[in-house]
Amino acid sequence: MKKALFLTFVILAVEFAGGLLSHSLAVLADAGHVLTDVFALGLAWFAVEQAKRPADQRRSYGYQRVSILAALVNAVTLIVIVIAIAVEAVRRLGHPEPVQGGVVIVSALIATAINAYVVLGLRGHGKSLNLRAALLHVTSDIGSSAGVVVAGAIILLTGWLYIDPILSLGIAALIAYGAWGIVHETVNLLLEGTPSDINLGDVTGEIAATEHVTGVHDLHVWALSSEAMALSAHIVLEECPLGDAEHVVRDLETRLCSRFAIGHTTIQVESCHPCGEIHHGGGEHNHPHEHVVVTSSAVSPSGGRAAPPPAAGSSSRGR
Ligand SMILES: [Zn+2]
Ligand SMILES: [Zn+2]
Ligand SMILES: [Zn+2]
Incomplete structure (x- = not known):
């Protein structure tokens, strides 16, 4: 888990720098996606640690529900990032900006390779909502990073700049799709809904x-x-x-x-x-x-604890 977090930080740094250098929104969007990976992994770790805390007088159930709270925070963050990418993509569709295809290809290739490695390491870690969410992010990151490599090649070969915002919208849709599943399940848990595997x-x-x-x-x-x-x-x-x-x-x-x-x-x-x-x-x-x-x-016919209070006037204590 710690290694996955560290590697994801490396991708984040590479793509953020690559996105700024190349002026590519697609690379920045990919970096935004990776940022949510870091966030999700961190939250998952936090929730697992919290769930270990014993129940006490103030939290008689213990702290297991921290994981639900973490998943909800995670999903809300994803949605905010989706909106940010979509707004910038629409702006660029109106005014395409020049993008350096070479930098795009290199940074996205590095991200794809590291993500593939992280997914292999994360698989088979149980069915925790947060871990599943994290795995989902990283898996879709491989797809979007590979897409960014292709976009970089198209820009280098044809100079067609619209591919950058179009792909950014695609990445945003991918993030939104992942977020929707998490929101759906988390809200059901918060509403005390019947768990999906129970009839x-x-x-x-x-x-x-x-x-x-x-x-x-x-x-x-x-x-x-x-x-x-x-x-x-x-x-x-x-x-x-x-x-x-x-x-x-x-x-x-x-x-x-x-x-x-x-x-x-x-x-x-x-x-x-x-x-x-x-x-x-x-x-x-x-x-x-x-x-x-x-x-x-x-x-106790002679007047139990829960007997109704004596009617006013009939009380022998004269309250
Ligand atoms: Zn009831
Ligand atoms: Zn009875
Ligand atoms: Zn009953």
Whole structure:
């Protein structure tokens, strides 16, 4: 990872200098693409380090979600660079600027060679969102750098200057395409959307097929990071001893982890007052007071903790 970062810095320096020397927007756009590689690799490293931090009182989930934040920052940066390239390319289409083809070819050739080397090194490093994003950048960089070499040759041979802004727009489109995928997945994670590899119907089926389980509701599956998933659900059990109920929960935890790779489960067991009897919808209070009162008075008829406050006037403490 450190070597990839260093090599990418080398490409950035070569292409930035080459772009300024040759006045080629395509080379500068390619350098912009490489800049996002450096940024993505740095963010990926930062997120991996943060995810190692243990959970604490302030962040009870730990810091795994830093990777989502990093991917979002990465995607926003890509979009800003795309807009910058597109604006300059359109300006140059109106007023083409002279470009030194030789410098373009040399700097883009160096970039292509180093990128190919980096991709070979990055492959097979897991399915982390940030690493995948980084790999995607570098792979498309090979294509765009090779395109810049061709553009340099065309400028040298024919002097057709429009190829430079046209290719720049192509590179911008390539960056935008990569950014869109990252934005799409990151937004889904931030919205607590069901992870793309989970079918909620299958999860419901798996839980409902358990012995003693008569119903499942309020099922949520979400991702803490691109690697860790969590689930919460209410299950309704037929009348059975508490020990059996606990075994149902333990058994579910194991099966959900082995079949769906959901490692963090929270399962609420209901039997005598399932949620169907009380109101529980989006935005509503999870535990309506009627239910709490019924439960506590059933437990201690002489006035439980959750007994309603005495009506004004009837209070013996005379508040
Ligand atoms: Zn809910
Ligand atoms: Zn009850
Ligand atoms: Zn419930």
